[in-house]
Amino acid sequence: MMAPDVTIVGENHRFDRLNLPMRLQGYQRFPPVRIEDDVWIGARAIILPGVTIGQGAIIGAGAVVTKDVPAYAVCAGNPARVLRLRTQEENEQ
Template sequence: MSIGPGSLVEVDGQLGDFVLIARNVQIVGRNDHSIDEIGVPIVRGLWVGDRPQSEADTVLIERDVWVGAAAIILGGVTIGEGSVVGAGSVVTRDVPPYTIVAGVPASAVGKRFESEDERRRHSEALDALSIKSPKKQSSESEPRV
């Protein structure tokens, strides 16, 4: 795993093997501050640390993912195995395995391999190299970020 300088992780989550996170990437919460409390300024509203955690507060980045420079990944997202996130993208929803996404908001622009057979063979090769895999282990033994 490699995390570039200036990157920021402000959510709970998991990172798989062989993840490459470029510089100035932000992995941040989606609902960190309440914005719908009538008569309460946002700065005084309910904060993520004062409420129970939800699925929208975590991020799962599976193995062999490359996140390009200055990308933003919002809480509640899973980035599937082998995917690529283009530089400057804002990821607001799940990214399927082996998908290349780019843009604001990020959307699919391609697949990493031509065929399902190539994706399967690549995944099997990763199995031989992997120490751990977030999608296959119990949450007690997974590293937290």
């Protein structure tokens, strides 16, 4: 599930040539973003290039995900960090 205004970044402008305006330098491609099954991404979250979001993970609203998220993790913040892991024991209570 994805809430409104989620941003997934896949490329960016190049900026390494000082003698050429950035807008003329083209794009830099990055490894793809992978989003596994049963993931919930909150409103206005930003997912940066090359990140894998593991199965069953939850990304809080407004989070900026800069590195891989483990399966069943609950993440939030800027940069996003793991707050806790979802567990089977929680579901049995």
